[in-house]
Amino acid sequence: MSELQVPGVAGRRVIVTGAAGALGLAVARCLVAAGARVGAAYRGAAPDLPGGIAAAAFDLDDEAAVASGFARLTAGLGGPAQLLVHCAGGYADAPLPATSLELWRRMLEGNLTAAFLCIRAVLPAMCAAGHGRIVTVGSRGGLAGSAGHAA
Numbered sequence: 001m002s003e004l005q006v007p008g009v010a011g012r013r014v015i016v017t018g019a020a021g022a023l024g025l026a027v028a029r030c031l032v033a034a035g036a037r038v039g040a041a042y043r044g045a046a047p048d049l050p051g052g053i054a055a056a057a058f059d060l061d062d063e064a065a066v067a068s069g070f071a072r073l074t075a076g077l078g079g080p081a082q083l084l085v086h087c088a089g090g091y092a093d094a095p096l097p098a099t100s101l102e103l104w105r106r107m108l109e110g111n112l113t114a115a116f117l118c119i120r121a122v123l124p125a126m127c128a129a130g131h132g133r134i135v136t137v138g139s140r141g142g143l144a145g146s147a148g149h150a151a
């Protein structure tokens with residue numbers, strides 16, 4: 001994965017969410033290898049990334065935490081993100097009768113609300129700069145329903 005070519009990101013300020021997850025860590029490593037200035041948003045154990053990378057741990061579905069977390073990453077990067085790669089998210093297997101309200105809310109908050117808050121955190125600076133890129137990653141289950149994945 002680290003040999004993947006990522007053109008056009010050298011020197012760019014990039015925030016990667018879910019940076020301690022399977023996908024986010026691989027994406028962050030590729031971006032670092034490509035010369036991007038990466039800010040890693042993670043939860044739990046810190047991602048295994050090269051020293052000197054801006055990193056902040058916070059919940060992406062908490063409005064205040066996202067505001068302060070992105071502010072810390074922006075400060076660490078020396079400016080607002082020019083690219084957001086939103087890899088955080090997840091899904092749980094459960095048919096509808098077995099889906100608790102807690103699970104339902106966790107799926108909505110962790111996938112939809114988190115994406116909304118993260119995009120809102122970076123969009124104004126991108127609009128002001130007249131340039132920016134946002135990549136969101138989700139499950140195929142978000143596009144079409146499938147049995148046993150109600151939430």
Ligand SMILES: NC(=O)c1ccc[n+]([C@@H]2O[C@H](COP(=O)([O-])OP(=O)(O)OC[C@H]3O[C@@H](n4cnc5c(N)ncnc54)[C@H](OP(=O)(O)O)[C@@H]3O)[C@@H](O)[C@H]2O)c1
Pocket residue numbers: 017018019020021022023024042043044058059060061087088089090091109110114137138139140
């Ligand atoms: N891997 C695949 O084959 C695959 C295929 C299709 C789609 N996807 C989608 O790609 C995305 C990432 O998948 P992945 O395999 O990298 O999953 P993963 O290994 O579970 O990583 C997801 C990361 O996001 C973090 N996260 C989730 N909700 C969060 C929140 N509210 N606040 C802060 N951090 C949060 C998780 O932290 P915690 O560990 O603390 O929860 C975890 O570190 C998901 O949306 C998944 O559905 C993955």
